[in-house]
Amino acid sequence: MREEIQRIQRLMEREHYVTDRSIATAVYLALALEKPLLVEGHPGVGKTDIAKVLARATGADLIRLQCYEGLDATTALYEWNYPKQLLHIQLEQGSARPLAEREAAIFSEPFLLKRPLLQAITHEGRAPVLLIDEVDRSDEEFEAFLLEVLSDFQVTIPEIGTVRATRRPAVVLTSNRTRELSEALRRRCLYLWIDYPSLEKELHIVRAKVPGIDEALARSVTAFVQSLRRMALAKTPGVAETLDWAAALVALHAAELDAEVVRETMGCLVKDERDLRLVGAALDAGDLPAMLTPLP
Amino acid sequence: MTSLPGARLTLAVTRFCRALRDAGIATTPAETIDAVRALALVDVTDRDEVFMALRAVLVTRPEDYETFAALFDAFWRAPRSGEARRGPPRPAVRPPGERAPEIVAATLQRWARVADDSGAPPAALPAPSAHEVLATREVSGFGDAELRAIERVVARMARRLAMRPSRRWRPASRGARLSLRRTLRQGIATGGVPLDLAFRRRKVRRTSLVVLCDVSGSMELYARFLLQVLYAMQHAFARVETFAFATRLSHITEPLGAPHYARALERVAATVRDWSGGTRIGECVAAFEAHWRRLVDRRTVVVILSDGWDTGDPEVLGRALARLHERAGRVVWLNPLLGAPGYQPLTRGMQAALPHVDVFRPVHDLASLEALLPHLSL
Numbered sequence: 001m002r003e004e005i006q007r008i009q010r011l012m013e014r015e016h017y018v019t020d021r022s023i024a025t026a027v028y029l030a031l032a033l034e035k036p037l038l039v040e041g042h043p044g045v046g047k048t049d050i051a052k053v054l055a056r057a058t059g060a061d062l063i064r065l066q067c068y069e070g071l072d073a074t075t076a077l078y079e080w081n082y083p084k085q086l087l088h089i090q091l092e093q094g095s096a097r098p099l100a101e102r103e104a105a106i107f108s109e110p111f112l113l114k115r116p117l118l119q120a121i122t123h124e125g126r127a128p129v130l131l132i133d134e135v136d137r138s139d140e141e142f143e144a145f146l147l148e149v150l151s152d153f154q155v156t157i158p159e160i161g162t163v164r165a166t167r168r169p170a171v172v173l174t175s176n177r178t179r180e181l182s183e184a185l186r187r188r189c190l191y192l193w194i195d196y197p198s199l200e201k202e203l204h205i206v207r208a209k210v211p212g213i214d215e216a217l218a219r220s221v222t223a224f225v226q227s228l229r230r231m232a233l234a235k236t237p238g239v240a241e242t243l244d245w246a247a248a249l250v251a252l253h254a255a256e257l258d259a260e261v262v263r264e265t266m267g268c269l270v271k272d273e274r275d276l277r278l279v280g281a282a283l284d285a286g287d288l289p290a291m292l293t294p295l296p
Numbered sequence: 297m298t299s300l301p302g303a304r305l306t307l308a309v310t311r312f313c314r315a316l317r318d319a320g321i322a323t324t325p326a327e328t329i330d331a332v333r334a335l336a337l338v339d340v341t342d343r344d345e346v347f348m349a350l351r352a353v354l355v356t357r358p359e360d361y362e363t364f365a366a367l368f369d370a371f372w373r374a375p376r377s378g379e380a381r382r383g384p385p386r387p388a389v390r391p392p393g394e395r396a397p398e399i400v401a402a403t404l405q406r407w408a409r410v411a412d413d414s415g416a417p418p419a420a421l422p423a424p425s426a427h428e429v430l431a432t433r434e435v436s437g438f439g440d441a442e443l444r445a446i447e448r449v450v451a452r453m454a455r456r457l458a459m460r461p462s463r464r465w466r467p468a469s470r471g472a473r474l475s476l477r478r479t480l481r482q483g484i485a486t487g488g489v490p491l492d493l494a495f496r497r498r499k500v501r502r503t504s505l506v507v508l509c510d511v512s513g514s515m516e517l518y519a520r521f522l523l524q525v526l527y528a529m530q531h532a533f534a535r536v537e538t539f540a541f542a543t544r545l546s547h548i549t550e551p552l553g554a555p556h557y558a559r560a561l562e563r564v565a566a567t568v569r570d571w572s573g574g575t576r577i578g579e580c581v582a583a584f585e586a587h588w589r590r591l592v593d594r595r596t597v598v599v600i601l602s603d604g605w606d607t608g609d610p611e612v613l614g615r616a617l618a619r620l621h622e623r624a625g626r627v628v629w630l631n632p633l634l635g636a637p638g639y640q641p642l643t644r645g646m647q648a649a650l651p652h653v654d655v656f657r658p659v660h661d662l663a664s665l666e667a668l669l670p671h672l673s674l
Contacts, residue, residue, distance in 0.1 A: 002339045025338070025348040032337045033330060040358065070463030082476045089488030103484050141464075178623075180590045186356035187324055193358040234619055274618070 004028055011057035017049055018197075018205045026192040027054060036150050036171035038135075038186065041194035043176055044238015051131035051172035060170070061128040065116035067138040073145050077155060078118045081111050107159035117149055120169045127167035135185075136175040143182055150188060197239060199226050205239055210246045220257045221246045225269065231282065233275045244268045259283050305340070306332050312371050313354065319367055321360045327353060346372065442662070443524050443557060449665050450528035453672055457533070457597060462499040471495035503595050503625070504535035508584065510602030511568060512542035512575035518632045518660055522601055523564070525665065527557055537591050541580035542570045547588075577606045577645055578613030585616050589623070597672070598624045601659065603633045606645030614648035621652040628672065634658035 008031075009024040027050065030037035039047045055062035065076055085106045092102055114122065120130040135143065149155065153165035173189060175181060197205060203222045206213060213221075225242045237245075245268040254261050262283060270276050309331045313323045334349045347368055355364050467475060478494035509526055511519075529536055530552040540546045551563030565571070581600075592598060598620060606613060621627045629649060633639045635658035641650065650656065655671045658664045 002337070002342070002345060005338070005345070021344060022348045022351075025345060026352040029334050029337060029349055029352055033333055035330070038356075072464055080477065080480075082480055085480055086488070089483070093488065099484070106484070139464075177590050179593055183322075183356075187327060189356075190352045191356045192352060193361065195358075232615070234622065 002028070004032075008057075012053050013208075015053045015056050016208045017046070017053040018201060018208055020201065023050065023192065023194070026190055030172075030190045031170055033190070034168050036173055036189045037192060038173045038175065038181070038189035039192045039194060040175045040177050042196060042236065042238055044240035045194045045196060046239055047174040047194060048131065048133055051129055051133075051174075054170065054172065055129040055131075058129070060126050061123065062131060063116050063120045063123070063128050063169070064131045064133060066133045067135050067142070069137055069139065071138045071142055073142070075115055076117050076142070076145075077115050077149075078157065079113045079115065080107070081113050085111055109160065112157075112160070118155060118163070121149075121153055121155060121163055121165040123165075123167070123169065128169045130169040130171045132171065132173045134176060135173050135181060136178045140182065143185055147182075147185055147188060196229055196236075199223065202226065202239060202242060206242060206246050209243050210250060213246055213250050214255065217249060217254065217256060218246065221249065224257060224262070228269065228279065231278065233270070233272070233278065235270070235272045235275060237269050241269050241271075305335060309335065309350075312350070312367075315367055315371055316354060316364070319363050321355060321363060323354050343372070443528070445662055446521075446524045446665065447528040447532065449662065449669075450525065450532045453529075453669060454532040456669060456673060457503045457505070464499040465496040466499050468495045468497035471497035473497070502534060503597060504591070505529065505533050505537070505597050505599065506588075506591055506624075507536060507538045507599045507601065508545075508581070509538065509540050510542065510575060510577065510600075511540045511571050512605070514575065514603050514605045515601075515632070521661065522632075522659075523561065524557070525601075525659070526552060527560055530560075537588070539584065539588075540564070540568045541575075541577070543574055543576045543579075544570055545580045545583045545587075546570075574607045575602070575605055575645075576608035577602055577604070577649075578608040578610065578616055581620060582612055582616035585619055592620065592624050594623070594625045596624050597626045597628060599628045599630060600653075601630045601632075603631055604629075604641060604643045604646035604649065606643065608645075610644040610648035613645055614652065617649050617652040621654075626654045627652060628655040628657070629653040630657055630659040630668070632658065632660040635660040635664055 005021070005024050005028045008028050009019050009021070012019045012024070012027075026037060029035075037050075039050055041047050051064075052062060054060075088106050088111070089102075092105075095102070112118075116130070120128055132146070135146070138146075150171060153168055154162055156162045173185075196202075199222055202225070203218060206218045206222055207215075210218070221242065225237055225245070229236050245265060248265050248268045249257075249261070252261075252265070254265075263280070266276060266279060270279050310328055313328045313331065316323050331350055331353045334353050335346065338345045338349045340346055347365075350368065351361070351364055355361060465473070465475075467478065473496050475494040475496040478496075479490045479492070482492045482494060483490040507526060507529060509522060515522070526538055526548075530538055530549065537547070537549050538552050540548050546568045548564050548567050551567045552560050554560035554563050617627070631641065631646070634641070634656070641647070641656070657668055657671055659668060
């Protein structure tokens with residue numbers, strides 16, 4: 001294995017992010033090839049954390065752009081500070097300065113509100129990590145705009161001119177796949193699909209993230225969640241849910257899992273009314289044996 | 297695998313990309329270049345690392361992971377066996393477009409024939425005698441006028457669905473909201489006094505449509521009409537995905553999009569393999585949920601065209617539909633039988649489906665299609 005990849009894996013593990021080789025390789029290549037990394041996967045498998053941990057591990061600043069429906073270039077890139085401009089115009093009213101000069105004054109950098117994308121481009125010092133979270137929630141128009149920004153990291157502000165990034169930020173995009181992203185955007189990025197972790201990996205994550213958890217409890221919690229994932233639930237619990245649940249059990253001083261404890265705390269894990277009933281029925285029927293017989 | 301000199305490595309990667317393309321994983325030249333660059337960055341003596349690196353660069357969706365792995369295994373074998381020089385092995389995966397020579401069932405032709413028939417009036421009643429009449433009629437060109445009429449109604453439908461205000465804004469010469477940005481910009485010319493007001497207005501949002509059409513035996517009677525509706529929808533809406541199902545789900549957006557109706561029919565007939573078979577609506581909706589869920593979001597209207605005769609498990613249908621309903625903007629079930637006097641949606645499938653359906657309407661002729669208009673909005 002390439003030493004740099006091992007280093008990335010170590011750095012991320014140090015931040016309590018349990019990686020595997022495919023994640024470490026993708027992150028390494030994204031950094032080395034200076035390409036954005038598109039991470040897709042089910043909710044709660046730790047997509048967003050990749051960017052956060054990467055920023056922490058490398059000591060870079062994290063700039064986050066949360067996408068939502070209706071997000072547009074103004075909110076993502078920059079906006080003029082209108083109230084400030086208005087005030088300035090009022091103050092300047094009596095002044096003898098020529099119009100052009102006055103206009104240049106209010107359309108200069110102090111009047112500019114930098115939104116995440118522009119922040120990432122104009123960031124001083126070390127290249128930041130730019131997290132574009134849940135791209136699938138934005139619409140196609142924004143995606144097209146994003147593509148443009150990501151391809152050369154320069155932005156033209158008509159009143160000021162072209163701003164170019166001195167250092168290319170490391171870009172991580174995440175998507176829950178609620179809609180298919182455009183082919184163009186996919187091709188622009190390196191791609192990483194994160195599946196639900198294996199039992200071993202998830203156990204590893206629980207141990208790393210829930211300090212003070214009893215080994216036996218960690219094992220049965222993980223096994224239980226893994227068996228839930230095999231059920232046809234509307235909202236399959238992710239790793240985030242496993243961790244919430246494990247933390248709740250630790251807080252409740254539960255030493256082991258039994259049907260009653262599970263029922264009381266199931267809200268951490270199953271977040272859909274119909275699913276709750278399904279899991280409840282399975283518990284009654286004893287169909288979830290993973291929790292009753294502790295694993296060796 | 298041993299380290300290859302640069303030129304050979306490039307050649308091998310190029311070949312591999314071609315093999316991927318043959319297997320249906322499209323790669324661009326830019327990606328091929330990236331793949332070569334990536335291999336220079338990783339340890340090429342480590343097979344796993346090469347695998348992960350190439351996958352990160354060349355594959356862009358999880359559905360392709362398996363195909364990629366199979367091809368990788370076949371392609372990147374240790375070169376000492378001399379196999380690598382023989383060029384890329386043909387993939388085991390069947391390339392898209394090339395179909396196993398499957399026998400087109402006689403029923404399929406019947407469907408197509410009924411669909412092509414122009415002489416018959418639109419099937420209105422599910423009487424068995426009418427069925428006989430339609431099924432035995434000869435092909436004699438098809439009803440252009442009727443198709444035009446359907447297209448007109450569907451076009452109105454499309455406009456109606458498209459009329460949704462979005463959260464985005466666009467500049468407008470007049471409107472409800474002031475555009476502060478432009479007003480200020482213009483105001484500079486008058487010393488900061490905003491003489492000319494600029495406005496903005498909500499954009500109109502595009503709705504997308506997913507159509508699932510039952511093509512099982514019990515629907516044969518309405519074939520011609522429904523195919524015309526499907527064709528018209530495919531051409532009227534900017535964003536529509538169409539599927540046909542009986543016992544399995546077929547994606548027919550592409551063939552249905554052919555420029556001429558007759559041509560589209562031909563291609564649809566060649567794509568769908570289980571015309572006029574039994575119906576397993578539940579399994580088909582579940583299959584849609586499993587593989588195509590990304591097509592459905594809150595801005596999607598899902599239209600299901602079926603009579604609800606289901607030979608599968610009604611519970612499967614209920615569950616699948618409930619999930620679909622959760623994410624879709626609207627679920628519309630159009631049932632041709634509903635137009636028949638005295639029909640009650642009592643089949644078990646229909647009963648399981650109804651709680652998860654927003655609109656339940658008949659559709660069997662032009663009039664019923666038109667009557668649908670007020671019910672179709674997101």
